[in-house]
Amino acid sequence: KQEVTQIPAALSVPEGENLVLNCSFTDSAIYNLQWFRQDPGKGLTSLLLIQSSQREQTSGRLNASLDKSSGRSTLYIAASQPGDSATYLCAVRRYGNTGKLIFGQGTTLQVKP
Amino acid sequence: EAQVTQNPRYLITVTGKKLTVTCSQNMNHEYMSWYRQDPGLGLRQIYYSMNVEVTDKGDVPEGYKVSRKEKRNFPLILESPSPNQTSLYFCASSFDILGGSGELFFGEGSRLTVL
Numbered sequence: 001k002q003e004v005t006q007i008p009a010a011l012s013v014p015e016g017e018n019l020v021l022n023c024s025f026t027d028s029a030i031y032n033l034q035w036f037r038q039d040p041g042k043g044l045t046s047l048l049l050i051q052s053s054q055r056e057q058t059s060g061r062l063n064a065s066l067d068k069s070s071g072r073s074t075l076y077i078a079a080s081q082p083g084d085s086a087t088y089l090c091a092v093r094r095y096g097n098t099g100k101l102i103f104g105q106g107t108t109l110q111v112k113p
Numbered sequence: 114e115a116q117v118t119q120n121p122r123y124l125i126t127v128t129g130k131k132l133t134v135t136c137s138q139n140m141n142h143e144y145m146s147w148y149r150q151d152p153g154l155g156l157r158q159i160y161y162s163m164n165v166e167v168t169d170k171g172d173v174p175e176g177y178k179v180s181r182k183e184k185r186n187f188p189l190i191l192e193s194p195s196p197n198q199t200s201l202y203f204c205a206s207s208f209d210i211l212g213g214s215g216e217l218f219f220g221e222g223s224r225l226t227v228l
Contacts, residue, residue, distance in 0.1 A: 031210055046219075100161070103157075
Protein backbone atom coordinates (compact mmCIF):
# COMPACT_ATOMS: atom_id res chain seq x y z
CA LYS A 1 0.00 0.00 0.00
CA GLN A 2 1.34 3.39 -1.00
CA GLU A 3 2.10 5.75 1.87
CA VAL A 4 3.27 9.33 1.50
CA THR A 5 5.08 11.12 4.30
CA GLN A 6 6.11 14.73 4.62
CA ILE A 7 8.65 15.76 7.20
CA PRO A 8 8.77 18.12 9.00
CA ALA A 9 5.13 18.81 9.74
CA ALA A 10 5.94 22.45 10.41
CA LEU A 11 8.84 24.73 9.63
CA SER A 12 9.63 28.33 10.58
CA VAL A 13 12.41 30.25 8.86
CA PRO A 14 13.54 33.87 8.56
CA GLU A 15 12.90 35.68 5.32
CA GLY A 16 15.55 35.17 2.66
CA GLU A 17 16.52 31.62 3.57
CA ASN A 18 16.68 28.85 1.02
CA LEU A 19 14.76 25.83 2.23
CA VAL A 20 13.90 22.25 1.31
CA LEU A 21 10.65 20.43 1.93
CA ASN A 22 10.64 16.64 1.81
CA CYS A 23 8.15 14.10 0.48
CA SER A 24 8.72 10.35 0.80
CA PHE A 25 6.70 7.53 -0.73
CA THR A 26 6.89 3.81 -0.08
CA ASP A 27 6.08 2.41 -3.54
CA SER A 28 8.28 3.60 -6.40
CA ALA A 29 5.70 2.55 -9.02
CA ILE A 30 4.27 6.02 -9.50
CA TYR A 31 3.02 7.80 -12.59
CA ASN A 32 3.70 11.31 -11.39
CA LEU A 33 4.16 13.43 -8.29
CA GLN A 34 2.60 16.85 -7.82
CA TRP A 35 3.36 19.61 -5.32
CA PHE A 36 0.60 21.91 -4.12
CA ARG A 37 0.29 24.97 -1.97
CA GLN A 38 -2.69 25.51 0.33
CA ASP A 39 -3.47 28.75 2.13
CA PRO A 40 -5.64 28.52 5.27
CA GLY A 41 -9.25 27.71 4.42
CA LYS A 42 -8.52 27.74 0.70
CA GLY A 43 -8.22 25.27 -2.12
CA LEU A 44 -5.02 23.70 -3.39
CA THR A 45 -2.92 25.46 -6.00
CA SER A 46 -0.70 23.37 -8.23
CA LEU A 47 2.96 24.32 -8.02
CA LEU A 48 4.90 21.69 -9.94
CA LEU A 49 4.18 18.35 -11.56
CA ILE A 50 6.95 15.80 -12.15
CA GLN A 51 6.33 12.82 -14.40
CA SER A 52 7.96 9.54 -13.38
CA SER A 53 10.43 9.81 -16.25
CA GLN A 54 11.62 13.25 -15.14
CA ARG A 55 14.19 14.18 -12.51
CA GLU A 56 13.17 17.74 -11.77
CA GLN A 57 10.94 20.65 -12.64
CA THR A 58 11.45 24.36 -12.06
CA SER A 59 9.11 27.32 -11.80
CA GLY A 60 10.52 30.65 -10.69
CA ARG A 61 12.01 30.27 -7.21
CA LEU A 62 10.71 26.72 -6.91
CA ASN A 63 12.51 23.56 -7.92
CA ALA A 64 11.15 20.06 -7.38
CA SER A 65 13.22 16.92 -7.77
CA LEU A 66 12.21 13.29 -7.97
CA ASP A 67 14.24 10.19 -7.11
CA LYS A 68 11.97 7.19 -7.64
CA SER A 69 14.56 4.63 -6.60
CA SER A 70 14.84 6.14 -3.14
CA GLY A 71 11.16 7.11 -2.93
CA ARG A 72 11.87 10.79 -2.41
CA SER A 73 10.91 14.17 -3.78
CA THR A 74 12.13 17.52 -2.55
CA LEU A 75 10.71 20.99 -3.08
CA TYR A 76 13.38 23.66 -2.97
CA ILE A 77 12.29 27.24 -2.31
CA ALA A 78 14.92 29.88 -2.96
CA ALA A 79 15.08 33.21 -1.16
CA SER A 80 11.93 32.60 0.88
CA GLN A 81 9.44 35.44 1.39
CA PRO A 82 6.63 35.96 3.93
CA GLY A 83 4.17 35.38 1.08
CA ASP A 84 5.47 31.82 0.82
CA SER A 85 3.88 31.04 4.19
CA ALA A 86 1.36 28.25 3.55
CA THR A 87 0.95 24.49 3.78
CA TYR A 88 2.75 22.52 1.08
CA LEU A 89 1.41 19.12 0.07
CA CYS A 90 2.71 16.45 -2.23
CA ALA A 91 0.60 13.80 -3.94
CA VAL A 92 1.51 10.73 -5.96
CA ARG A 93 -0.45 8.95 -8.68
CA ARG A 94 -0.01 5.22 -8.65
CA TYR A 95 1.20 3.45 -11.75
CA GLY A 96 -1.43 0.96 -12.88
CA ASN A 97 -4.23 2.70 -10.99
CA THR A 98 -3.96 6.26 -12.13
CA GLY A 99 -7.33 7.24 -10.72
CA LYS A 100 -6.05 7.05 -7.18
CA LEU A 101 -3.99 9.79 -5.62
CA ILE A 102 -2.31 9.59 -2.24
CA PHE A 103 -1.50 12.81 -0.41
CA GLY A 104 1.07 13.52 2.24
CA GLN A 105 -0.04 15.29 5.41
CA GLY A 106 1.73 18.47 4.39
CA THR A 107 4.40 20.78 5.74
CA THR A 108 3.21 24.09 7.19
CA LEU A 109 5.75 26.77 6.42
CA GLN A 110 6.04 30.10 8.16
CA VAL A 111 8.46 32.67 6.77
CA LYS A 112 9.12 35.47 9.25
CA PRO A 113 9.90 38.99 8.04
CA GLU B 114 -11.01 31.48 -17.06
CA ALA B 115 -10.17 27.82 -16.49
CA GLN B 116 -11.65 26.71 -13.21
CA VAL B 117 -13.28 24.08 -11.04
CA THR B 118 -16.42 25.42 -9.37
CA GLN B 119 -18.02 23.91 -6.29
CA ASN B 120 -21.36 24.78 -4.73
CA PRO B 121 -22.30 25.44 -2.06
CA ARG B 122 -19.12 26.80 -0.51
CA TYR B 123 -20.58 26.61 2.98
CA LEU B 124 -23.46 24.51 4.27
CA ILE B 125 -24.88 23.66 7.65
CA THR B 126 -27.41 20.86 7.65
CA VAL B 127 -28.97 18.29 9.97
CA THR B 128 -28.50 14.57 10.24
CA GLY B 129 -30.38 12.62 7.61
CA LYS B 130 -31.26 15.46 5.26
CA LYS B 131 -30.05 14.55 1.79
CA LEU B 132 -27.73 17.00 0.15
CA THR B 133 -25.73 17.37 -3.04
CA VAL B 134 -22.49 19.26 -3.52
CA THR B 135 -22.02 20.17 -7.15
CA CYS B 136 -18.72 20.32 -9.02
CA SER B 137 -18.27 21.68 -12.51
CA GLN B 138 -15.13 22.20 -14.61
CA ASN B 139 -14.74 24.12 -17.87
CA MET B 140 -11.44 22.59 -19.03
CA ASN B 141 -12.86 19.53 -20.84
CA HIS B 142 -11.08 17.27 -18.36
CA GLU B 143 -11.75 13.55 -18.45
CA TYR B 144 -10.77 12.87 -14.84
CA MET B 145 -12.61 14.23 -11.80
CA SER B 146 -12.33 13.36 -8.15
CA TRP B 147 -13.65 14.22 -4.69
CA TYR B 148 -11.62 14.55 -1.49
CA ARG B 149 -12.32 15.36 2.09
CA GLN B 150 -9.85 17.13 4.33
CA ASP B 151 -9.88 16.67 8.09
CA PRO B 152 -7.44 17.90 10.75
CA GLY B 153 -4.80 15.29 11.47
CA LEU B 154 -6.00 13.04 8.63
CA GLY B 155 -5.06 15.14 5.65
CA LEU B 156 -6.71 14.80 2.26
CA ARG B 157 -8.47 11.52 1.54
CA GLN B 158 -10.01 10.47 -1.73
CA ILE B 159 -13.73 9.68 -1.71
CA TYR B 160 -14.58 8.82 -5.33
CA TYR B 161 -13.10 9.44 -8.73
CA SER B 162 -14.23 9.28 -12.34
CA MET B 163 -11.97 8.51 -15.28
CA ASN B 164 -14.62 9.65 -17.79
CA VAL B 165 -18.37 9.93 -18.37
CA GLU B 166 -20.26 7.03 -16.78
CA VAL B 167 -17.03 5.64 -15.28
CA THR B 168 -16.70 6.05 -11.51
CA ASP B 169 -14.79 4.19 -8.82
CA LYS B 170 -14.25 4.25 -5.08
CA GLY B 171 -11.42 6.04 -3.39
CA ASP B 172 -10.25 5.34 0.13
CA VAL B 173 -13.28 6.64 2.07
CA PRO B 174 -16.43 6.13 -0.06
CA GLU B 175 -18.82 5.05 2.71
CA GLY B 176 -21.84 7.33 3.01
CA TYR B 177 -21.30 9.02 -0.36
CA LYS B 178 -22.56 8.58 -3.91
CA VAL B 179 -21.44 10.14 -7.16
CA SER B 180 -22.56 10.22 -10.76
CA ARG B 181 -20.91 11.34 -13.98
CA LYS B 182 -23.57 11.86 -16.62
CA GLU B 183 -21.80 14.74 -18.30
CA LYS B 184 -18.11 15.40 -18.77
CA ARG B 185 -18.12 18.74 -16.98
CA ASN B 186 -20.11 17.80 -13.86
CA PHE B 187 -19.36 15.43 -10.99
CA PRO B 188 -21.80 15.89 -8.09
CA LEU B 189 -21.20 14.42 -4.64
CA ILE B 190 -24.34 13.11 -2.96
CA LEU B 191 -24.81 12.52 0.74
CA GLU B 192 -28.03 10.50 0.97
CA SER B 193 -28.25 10.58 4.77
CA PRO B 194 -25.56 12.84 6.20
CA SER B 195 -24.15 12.13 9.63
CA PRO B 196 -22.00 14.30 11.93
CA ASN B 197 -18.85 12.34 11.01
CA GLN B 198 -19.22 13.72 7.49
CA THR B 199 -18.58 17.22 8.78
CA SER B 200 -15.52 18.19 6.77
CA LEU B 201 -13.96 20.36 4.09
CA TYR B 202 -14.63 18.85 0.67
CA PHE B 203 -12.64 19.43 -2.48
CA CYS B 204 -13.36 18.57 -6.08
CA ALA B 205 -10.50 18.27 -8.57
CA SER B 206 -10.06 17.54 -12.27
CA SER B 207 -7.37 16.80 -14.82
CA PHE B 208 -6.85 15.52 -18.31
CA ASP B 209 -6.49 11.77 -18.59
CA ILE B 210 -2.84 11.21 -17.77
CA LEU B 211 -2.47 8.82 -20.70
CA GLY B 212 -3.29 11.67 -23.06
CA GLY B 213 -2.12 14.64 -21.04
CA SER B 214 0.05 15.64 -18.11
CA GLY B 215 -2.44 14.64 -15.42
CA GLU B 216 -1.93 17.94 -13.61
CA LEU B 217 -4.68 18.21 -11.04
CA PHE B 218 -6.72 21.40 -10.57
CA PHE B 219 -8.78 21.96 -7.43
CA GLY B 220 -11.95 23.82 -6.58
CA GLU B 221 -12.10 26.28 -3.68
CA GLY B 222 -13.67 23.79 -1.32
CA SER B 223 -17.05 23.26 0.35
CA ARG B 224 -17.23 23.40 4.11
CA LEU B 225 -19.99 21.11 5.33
CA THR B 226 -21.28 20.92 8.89
CA VAL B 227 -23.75 18.20 9.84
CA LEU B 228 -25.53 18.77 13.16
